[in-house]
Amino acid sequence: MxxxxxxxxxxxxxxxxxxxxxxxxxxxxxxxxxxxxxxxxxxxCGSDDSDASDDSSADVTSGDSTDGEGASGDSNGGSDGNVLAGVQDAGVVRCGTRDALPGFSVLEDDGSHVGFDADFCRVIAAAVLGDAEAVEFVDLETEARFTALQSGEIDVLVRNTTWTASRDGVEAATFLQPNFYDGQGMMVATDSGIEDLDGLAGAVVCVAAGTTTEGNVANEFARLGLDAPEIQSFEDTDLIQEAFQQGRCDGWSSDVSQLASLRSDYPDGPDALTILDVVFSKEPLAPAVLDGDSEWAQVVNWAIFATIQAEEFGITKANVDDFLDSDDPSVMIFLGQAGEDGAVVDPGLGLPVDFAYQVVAQVGNYGEIFDAHLAPLGIERGLNQLWSDGGLLYSPPYR
Amino acid sequence: MNAAQRPPPWRDVRVRKWAFQMTVLIVVLIAVLYVWSNYQTNSQASRVPTGFDFLDQPANFPIAGSDFRTTQPVKDALGVGVANTLRASIAGIVLATLIGTLVGIARLSKNWLVSKAAGVYVETLRNTPLLILVIFAYLAVALRLPPVSEAATPLPGFVASVRGIGVPWYRIDGSGWPVAGVLLAALLAAIAVRRWRLHINERSGARAHTAWWMAGTIVAVAVVGQLALGTPISGSLPRVDGRMVIGGAVMSPEMFALLTALTLYTASHIAEIVRGSIQAVPKGQGEAASVLALSNGQRMWYVILPQAMRIAVPPLANQYLNLTKNSSLGVAVSYMELTKVSRTAIANASPAIPMLVVVLSMYLVLSIAISLLTNLLNRRLKVVER
Structure with missing residues (x-):
């Protein structure tokens, strides 16, 4: 019916x-x-599927012709492999940081991000977009940082990340000019009377999980021929602090800059903690981008060099405008200003010619960024001085 | 059969059943293929390794509470993680079953205070997120134990401090194989004695007392073995040595927190299962037991519980599975179980997605093993229907 x-x-x-x-x-x-x-x-449906992927790889090849890397860089979360073009289209740099690293990046009550790493995100935004505030800060846990980079969730990772060979390789990251040369150290309670690593043999050392820190401690004690301490690794810093205060561990190991920042925040006052005078690892903290887009890598690199070069020239946020009619041709080239004959040098990085000017005028030079965020924690310049002062900061010439 | 009499295919029940199932199957297959090819394409494009070679790479991180060396491969680290997961899960399952059964029975008690206390326990713990319980047990209990320099000894042979909780344990000197051999011999002897007692029981009607006889046999064989092998098993008491608690069996505060939270939480669920199963035993069974002049304890032990157990086993199995999987919350307090070890490995340059695949399959194997064991138990307890 x-x-x-x-x-x-x-x-x-x-x-x-x-x-x-x-x-x-x-x-x-x-x-x-x-x-x-x-x-x-x-x-x-199956053949539709393969057609679609053919299409996308064709897009990648055409869009990526500038750096000659072919179809290798198509993982930037939907944009067509050219991160620089993607950033310029979006008008914002997606920068991976951590909201809870005092001195490096902290989320303030008013929603702003303050710190050394946060400022380097601004440096990149100022160089690429001419606007230091065009940054989208993405808060990343330690374990999530490379996945975020690989999935194209962020354009650049500026998150206290040590440059190591296996991260360069396995994590498919390209590390750039380190913005901070750090080393791992050890902190103990002042009243424990421990003065060196010997005093920690067979003790308990707490470290933050998800870093190279655990391995470094074990390897250092093995190298010194000491009894290995028990290494207790915690997921977050607040938990370590609580455990340390309750006597769960004798030592607290991390990068020296981290220890200084944690010590400054310690509930019993900074004097209750002593940072031992040992540094047992090289920790170059460097920004990282995803493998496969060398144009974007160059852009980030030169943005960071700009802060170093500016300090070398003595150009600061306050006096940068005085340098706009400098008699020194290399300063004029650096700031992207027309020389005597009205010609402007464009190094062809894909950046506005005055990117270095924008970086210094909006954020400042390396020394200013350091003094604003790290010096208050009691961190000394140490290795992070200009090469001319005996440090490791050395920028290639801007010509 | 005339084709005209058959309904058209879209109204034919047989066709529709098939078509629907085939469609679902195809959609699922397409979705899985799509996700997999997406992952492969993106990984290759960004040159992230997708294989499992990383399992043989050196781990380069230590594991607290084990003698794992940083130069050992990642797969050994995962092995330590599985061992720690099993340790917490097995201890948790045993303790949660004991506590849960007692609380479940207590909830049915006629004593007002006992039943209300059990009710409060169940309702508070059952309605709290487990993660909060784990963190609470760590921050508010385990870390509040006295520092190691002032370690508490609540009972002789017990040590409690923030560096570890020690209980008396045994120690085997030398190889464990002879000891295992003696234990096996004791077990076989006990089984033989049981058969002998049952035989006597059938012949003469004298009570078999199999449990007593078996226990006695095991103890006797074990004592003889212990003396014959030159006392390989000795007691070991925990003590504070410098900055650590050593000897005995020492539980880290992290494991203590995880085990406490897992046990109390799962016990609250098991209590409800036990209560429900007891109430599901027909009332007439209890009344009949009373008529036969069994005491309250005897009524529970011989009549009610054996029947309740049959009903309880399948949902209990579910709780055991949950407990095992929930042990992954050890991450929150840095207990080095499987999930925590895998996270540490990922942070030390093991690729994330292949590692997660490995970890998922390990949990799958654990769960299937528990399922098999409980299914076996269920089959034994099942009412034999004629």
Missing amino acids: FDGQRWAAVRAAACLLKGSAMKYKSNHVRWLALLGALLLMLAA
Whole structure:
């Protein structure tokens, strides 16, 4: 009784199915026909799928021609492999940081991000977009940082990240000019009377999980031939602090800059903690971008060099405008200003010619950024001085 | 059969059943293929390794509470993680079953205070997120134990401090194989004695007392073995040595926190299962037991509980699975179980997605093993229907 008109539309849609089914008398053949039709659909969907991926790789090749890397860089979360173009289109740099590292990046009550790493995100934004505030800060846990980079959730990672060979390789990250040369140290309670690593043999050392820190401690004690301490690694710093206060561990190991910042925040006052005078690892903290887009890597690199070069020239946020008519041609080239004959040097990095000016005018030079965020924690310049002062900061020339 | 009498295919029940299932299957397959190919394409494009070679790479991190060396491969680290997961899970399952059964029975008590106290316990713990319980047990209990220099000894042989909680344990000197051999011999002897007692019981009607006889046999064989092998098993008491608690069996505050939270939380669920199962035993069974002049304890032990157990086993199995999987919350307090070890490995340059695949399959194997064991138990307890 339902046969006929009411089902006309359905019947029309299923004409192929019905047509083939009606031809055969046997039920089994009908089943086979149905199965066959569904398989055809699957095959059709399958080939659609491969067509789509062909299309996208074609896009990548055409969009990526500037750096000659072919189809290698198409993982920037939907943009077509050219991160610089993607950033310029979006008008914002997505920068991976951590909201709870005093001195490096802290989320303030008013929603602003304050710190050394946060300022280097601004440096990149000022260089690429001419606007230091065009940064989207992405808060990343230690374990999530490389995944965020690989998935294209962020454009650049400036998050206290040590440059190591295996991260360069396995994590598919390209590390750039380190913005902070750090080293791992050890902190103990002042009243424990421990003065060196010997005093920690067979003790308990707490470290933050998800870093190279755990391995470094174990390797250092092995190198010194001391009894290995028990190394207890915690997921977050607040938990270590609580555990340390309750006497769970004798030592607290992290990068020296970190220890200084944690010590400054310690509930019992900074004097309750002593940072031992040992540094047992090299920890160059460097910004990282994803492998496969060397143009973007260069851009980030030169933005960081700009802060170093500015300090070398003595250019600060306050006096940068005085340098706009400098007699020194290399300063004029650095700031992207026209020389005596009205010609502007464009190094062809894909950046505005005055990117260094924007960096210094909006954020400041390396020394200013350091003094604003790290000096108050009691961290000394140490290795992070200009090469001319005996440090490691050395910028290639801007010409 | 005339083709005209059959309904058209879109109304034919048999066709519709098939078509629907095939469609679902195909959609699922397409979704899985899409996700997999997406992952492969993106990983290759960004040159992230996708294989499992990393398992043989040196781990380069230590594991607290084990003698794992940083130069050992990642797969050994995962092995330590699985061992720690099993340790917490097995201890948790045993303790939660004991506490849960007692609380479940207590909830049915006619004593007002006992039943209300059990009710409060169940309702508070059952309605609290486990993660909060774990963190609470760590911050508010485990870390508040006295510092190691002032370690408490609540009972002789027990040590409690923030560096670890020590209980008396045994120690095997030399190889464990002879000891294992003696234990096996004791077990076989006990089984033989049981058969002998049952045989006597059938012949003469004298009570078999199999449990006593078996226990006695095991103890006797074990004592003889211990003397014959030159006392390989000795007791070991925990003590504070410098900055650590050593000897005995020492539980780290992290494991203590995880185990306490897992046990109390799961016990609250098990209590409800036990209560429900007891109430599901027909009332007439208890009344019949009373008529036969069994005491309250005897009624519970011989009549009600054996029948309740049959009902309880399948949902209990579920709780055991949950407990095992929930042990991954050890991450929150840095207990080095499987999930925590894998996270540490990922942070030390093991690729994230292949590592997660490995960890997922390990949890799958653990869960399937527990399922098999409980299914076996269920089959044994099942009412034999004729």
